[in-house]
Amino acid sequence: MAQPMSASKLVEILRAEGVTVHEVRDWRHHNRNTKGPWGPINGVMIHHTVTSGTAASVDICYDDYSGLPGPLCHGVIDKKGHVHLVGNGRANHAGLGDSDVLRAVVDESGLPHDNEADTDGNRHFYGFECINLGDGKDPWPEAQKEAIEKVAAAICRHYGWSERSVIGHKEWQPGKQDPRGFTMDGMRARIAKRLAGKGGGTDSGDHKPAPRPAHAPFPGSGFFHTGQRSPLITAMGRRLVAEGCGRYERGPGPEWTEADRTSYAAWQHHLGFRGQDADGIPGKTSWDRLKVPAVD
Structure with missing residues (x-):
């Protein structure tokens, strides 16, 4: 039953996580709320843009793409790891997806295979488009992957979620392949490390014992x-x-x-x-x- 954050709160938690944030035009009032509900919020969804260039990609995600009205996400994550906020409210990013996947996200359990498109994802997920051609060859700079990790961790931390509340578009809607170029399991592992207070990033080979969590895990x-x-x-x-x-x-x-x-x-x-x-x-x-x- 998580309620959407205000625009100011979203900016606050992202910057607190160490994210460089750019506020684009009138993003605080830019949404698709007249076309359907926004909330309850259940998770974060990661996409790739299939575009190149920061300015052009941000403009497309703010305005529209091939007749799909914007905003097309809540934020665009560029190659430098900066986040450009383009929408606040319902956004055209997730489309219809699998209700079983949504249930797993809510329960924070293992994801089933997405084989249906019967549930409105635009209502339930924050969406972030990451600038990448999605051809499997366009590189993902570490700064960009770290920003994905930080953005997702910031939202999860705000709502008290684990890394299991973060999914890729390809895990939600049949036929989608984004994000392509890294695995969502690997990204969720990074997010889990950051939520545990160790920061994410690549595996450094440091196997020190994890610190005791500040909060007691749910005992069942x-x-x-x-x-x-x-x-x-x-x-x-x-x-x-x-x-x-x-x-x-x-x-x-x-x-x-x-x-x-x-x-x-x-x-x-x-x-x-x-x-x-x-x-x-x-x-x-x-x-x-x-x-x-x-x-x-």
């Missing part, structure tokens, strides 16, 4: 049941209180109680979940958004 819904005791439950309760969702008369404490369930249901409602999705039993999306500190 089955972890939360009557009789369960864990310092993780206390940490969760404290975060719920900090978010204004605490419904405790005492505590929180290490044992899972009805007060924990009621408090967590308040958090789910705060995020926009309703019905069975707000039953007070943590799910991965709401847990990641809560950012519970890691405990020993």
Whole structure:
């Protein structure tokens, strides 16, 4: 149930990740929102432009291409690794794709083969066009790949997503081949390293132990049941209180109680979940958004 970012917030998180950002014309008000919904947001999609030259590529993505009205993405990533923002809202980039792929992105699970085109991707994905001819010969400079990594990591970090929320157009819509020239599995590995605080980039051969994550990973819904005791439950309760969702008369404490369930249901409602999705039993999306500190 993630809601779209404001234009200012998108610029803020990209620059905080170390991205060089250029704001193109009236991009903050440039969108296709009159043609369909924008949101909920579920992921980031990477494309290649099949063009060359920064200025021409940016203009095409802002305006149109072969009768397809712009914006054709949210940002264009050039060969130097600069990001040119061209749209804020619904953009013509993803088209119809596979609902099973969208479900996997939401669940952050392994991607199935895309064999259907039954779901509106323009509604659910931020899209970034990367300047490349897409012929398998046009090089991908390291600065450009690092910018893709940073852009995707910035958005994932904002929403509390993992690298599994980043896909290529070729993984979404049957018949597409973009981006061509690097693998999305390799790019997701880079994004995962950056989200873990190590930065992405190529494999340097440095095999030092990874630092302990700042936030506790989701332990699974089955972890939360009557009789369960864990310092993780206390940490969760404290975060719920900090978010204004605490419904405790005492505590929180290490044992899972009805007060924990009621408090967590308040958090789910705060995020926009309703019905069975707000039953007070943590799910991965709401847990990641809560950012519970890691405990020993």
